[in-house]
Amino acid sequence: MELQIDHGPAYSLAVCKLSQGESIRAESGAMVSQTANLRMETSSKMGKKGGLLKGLARKMLTGESFFMNVFHAEQGPGEVNLAPANVGDIKKHDLNGELFIQSTCYLASHPDIDIQTKVGGFKNWFGGKGFFMLKAIGNGPLLLSAFGAVHEMDLTKPFIIDTGHIVAFEPTLNFKIKRVGGWFSTFFSGEGFVCEFSGSGRLWIQTRNPTEFGTKVGPKLPPTK
Amino acid sequence: MQHKIDIKPEYAMLDVTLEPGEKLIAESGAMVGMDTHLDMKAQSRGGLLKGLKRKVMGGESFFQTTFSAKQEPGQVLIAPGSPGDIEEMVLAERQNLMLQSAAFLACTEGVTLDTKWGGAKGFFSGTGMFLLKATGPGTVWFSSFGAVRPIRIEEEYVVDTGHIVAFQETLDYSISKVGGLKGLLFSGEGLVARFKGTGTLWIQTRNPSSFAAFLQPFRPVEKS
Numbered sequence: 001m002e003l004q005i006d007h008g009p010a011y012s013l014a015v016c017k018l019s020q021g022e023s024i025r026a027e028s029g030a031m032v033s034q035t036a037n038l039r040m041e042t043s044s045k046m047g048k049k050g051g052l053l054k055g056l057a058r059k060m061l062t063g064e065s066f067f068m069n070v071f072h073a074e075q076g077p078g079e080v081n082l083a084p085a086n087v088g089d090i091k092k093h094d095l096n097g098e099l100f101i102q103s104t105c106y107l108a109s110h111p112d113i114d115i116q117t118k119v120g121g122f123k124n125w126f127g128g129k130g131f132f133m134l135k136a137i138g139n140g141p142l143l144l145s146a147f148g149a150v151h152e153m154d155l156t157k158p159f160i161i162d163t164g165h166i167v168a169f170e171p172t173l174n175f176k177i178k179r180v181g182g183w184f185s186t187f188f189s190g191e192g193f194v195c196e197f198s199g200s201g202r203l204w205i206q207t208r209n210p211t212e213f214g215t216k217v218g219p220k221l222p223p224t225k
Numbered sequence: 226m227q228h229k230i231d232i233k234p235e236y237a238m239l240d241v242t243l244e245p246g247e248k249l250i251a252e253s254g255a256m257v258g259m260d261t262h263l264d265m266k267a268q269s270r271g272g273l274l275k276g277l278k279r280k281v282m283g284g285e286s287f288f289q290t291t292f293s294a295k296q297e298p299g300q301v302l303i304a305p306g307s308p309g310d311i312e313e314m315v316l317a318e319r320q321n322l323m324l325q326s327a328a329f330l331a332c333t334e335g336v337t338l339d340t341k342w343g344g345a346k347g348f349f350s351g352t353g354m355f356l357l358k359a360t361g362p363g364t365v366w367f368s369s370f371g372a373v374r375p376i377r378i379e380e381e382y383v384v385d386t387g388h389i390v391a392f393q394e395t396l397d398y399s400i401s402k403v404g405g406l407k408g409l410l411f412s413g414e415g416l417v418a419r420f421k422g423t424g425t426l427w428i429q430t431r432n433p434s435s436f437a438a439f440l441q442p443f444r445p446v447e448k449s
Contacts, residue, residue, distance in 0.1 A: 010235045011309065011371035013430040029435060031403070032388045033428055036381030036419065040403050081428075085435035087308060087371065210439070218443025225447050 001110065003141050005090050009149045012090035014082040014107065018073035025070045025115075026082050026108040034080040039072045070111060082108050084145035091144045091204060093168070095136055100175075101144060101168045103132045104210065110140025135171075144168055148208030158198045164209035172201035226333065228364075230311050234372050237311040239303040239331060243294035251303050251331040253288045260299035266291045303331050305368035312373050312427065314391075316361025321394040326355040327433070328367040328390045335363035358394075367391050371431030382420045387432035393424035 001024065002017040013032065016024050031040070044067050071080045084090070084107055093099065095113060109115065116135045136142055144150070146167050153159075155173060163177065176196045197203065226249075227242040238257060241249050253267060267288045292301045305311065311330060314322055329338070339358045359365045367373075369390050376382065378396060383403065392398075398418045420426060 007234070007372035007374065007430050011430045013372065013374065031385060032430065032432075033376065033382065033384040036383050038383075081374075083371070083430050083432075085432065085439045087431060087436075214440060214443035217440060219445055221440065221444040223445045223447035224441075 001141065003092050003143065005092060009089040011087060012083070012145075014090050014092075014143050016071075016080050016082060016108070018071070018078050018080070020073055020076050023070050023072040023111050024080065024108055025068050025111050025113075026080075027084075027106055028067050028069060030082045030084065030107055031069065031071075032081040032083050034071065035078040037073070037075045038078040038080055039074055041070045041072060042067050043070055044068075068115075082143065086145075086147045086210060088146045088148050088206065088208070089150045091146065091150045091167070093142045093144060094140070095142045096139050097137075098171045099136045099142065099168055100171060101134045101136055101142075102163075102166045103134050105144050105146060105167045105206070106134055106136075107143040107145040109136060109142045110138070113138035113140050113142060144204065146204075146206035147210045147213070148206050151205050151207055153203045153205065154200075155197055155203055156200045158196065159203075160194045160196050161203070161205060162209060163193045163195050164211045165205045165207075166195060167204040167206050169197070169203040170201035172199055173197045173203065174199045228313075230313065230366075234310040236308055237304075237368070239311055239366055240300065241292075241303065241331075242298055242300045243292065244298050245294050245296055248291055248293045248334040249301060249303075249331055250334065250336070251290050251292065251301075252305075252329055253290050255303045255305060255330060256290060256292075257302035257304045259292065259301040262295070262297060263299035263301060264293045264295060266293075303366075305330050307368070307370040307433065309369045309371050309429065309431070310373045311366055311368050312391075313364055313366045315364050316359065318362040320361040322359045322365060322391055323394060324357045324359055324365075324367055324391045325389045326357050328369065328429075329357055329359070330366040330368045332359060332365040333363035336361060336365055367427070369427070369429035370433050370436070371429050374428050374430060376426045376428060377424075378420050378426055379423055380421075382426065383417050384420065384426065384428055385432060386416050386418050387434045388428045388430075389418060390427040390429050392420070392426040395424035396420045396422045396426060 001022050004015045005012050006015055007013045018024060090107060100118065114137045116137065118133045118135045144167055150167060174197065178194055178196050226244060226247050229240050231238050231240055243249060243263070259265065267290050269288055316322060316336065337360045367390060373390055398420045400416055401419050403417050
């Protein structure tokens with residue numbers, strides 16, 4: 001499997017070259033184009049394990065699609081191009097162990113990687129700004145998508161990140177979901193919920209916050225009935 | 226006529242200088258700026274009926290804007306509505322280029338635009354894929370949402386209809402779904418165009434419909 005990111009950082013496209021017998025799992029709706037010899041399988045399985053219940057948990061918790069698509073190169077080598085809905089970059093990560101991923105930032109992964117749904121803490125149910133995470137476990141390449149650019153940070157001191165800017169982080173980091181400065185601030189500062197990290201490890205953030213963008217542009221759209 | 230595309234690839238803009246007597250036809254609303262002495266006229270190209278057909282079949286603007294230089298040269302700046310790139314193609318006499326209608330940005334005077342070819346296929350299959358046929362001689366400029374990527378097709382190739390920008394007439398296509406019934410209902414992939422033949426296809430790396438779907442939850446709710 002050869003994964004190449006083109007047209008970055010603004011409008012990245014993941015070009016996934018599969019050898020015969022290989023396959024790749026991708027977020028629902030991410031397929032841009034593909035060679036005709038690939039077979040697409042729609043599945044609620046999110047890894048080697050998993051199945052209906054996991055798919056259901058993902059739908060209920062993250063609001064993401066119940067299903068993912070797996071592209072199989074069965075009759076020879078093939079190619080599939082993948083992209084997220086929003087403008088921004090794609091980051092390739094070679095997973096060796098575990099990684100926490102903000103659910104909207106998952107784009108694709110090697111089929112041997114198991115994707116589990118993790119709740120980011122029930123506190124965030126009140127915030128309206130969902131912060132749900134997936135936990136990727138296994139070995140192999142993984143594709144993360146960002147709204148805006150991806151910025152990599154190696155944390156060695158406690159640090160606070162707005163939940164809307166988190167892309168992914170290593171499990172060596174401890175995290176706590178918190179409100180900033182009491183309820184008043186939560187509602188009026190516009191900062192909502194933040195994630196307080198401690199310990200050391202790598203963190204990837206996105207330079208734009210999808211919720212902030214939606215909040216700016218959304219009111220200009222005609223109202224829904 | 227002198228022309229160049231600036232600020233490629235993220236926020237490309239077309240910069241054209243017309244010599245006296247020359248004309249540029251652009252998608253309505255695409256003008257960014259122009260010299261004061263240029264003549265600007267909104268018109269339905271090819272008469273009202275052809276324009277109406279384009280509106281109904283092609284989904285693009287009924288009117289196009291024609292810029293012309295009379296006594297002296299003049300400059301006009303043209304940009305598409307979405308963030309993304311602009312590509313240009315020079316068409317020989319009777320050479321055709323198929324364009325997703327929203328991808329049309331501008332053309333020189335000699336180019337004719339028609340929805341006759343294949344437009345009906347998109348229209349009647351309910352795919353929302355409306356095609357224009359641009360016929361030379363002349364230069365046509367088209368725009369993409371995100372980056373534009375040429376793909377050389379030798380055999381069969383599958384593209385999400387929302388990612389098609391343009392393709393050469395040597396390619397034939399049919400609209401289908403991917404992955405069977407389950408795929409259609411649950412894959413989130415919608416409909417795809419299956420291309421056959423040999424030729425170049427240009428795709429855009431972002432899909433306007435997917436982007437609109439992202440914004441949908443942020444729309445205000447109408448108070449009754």
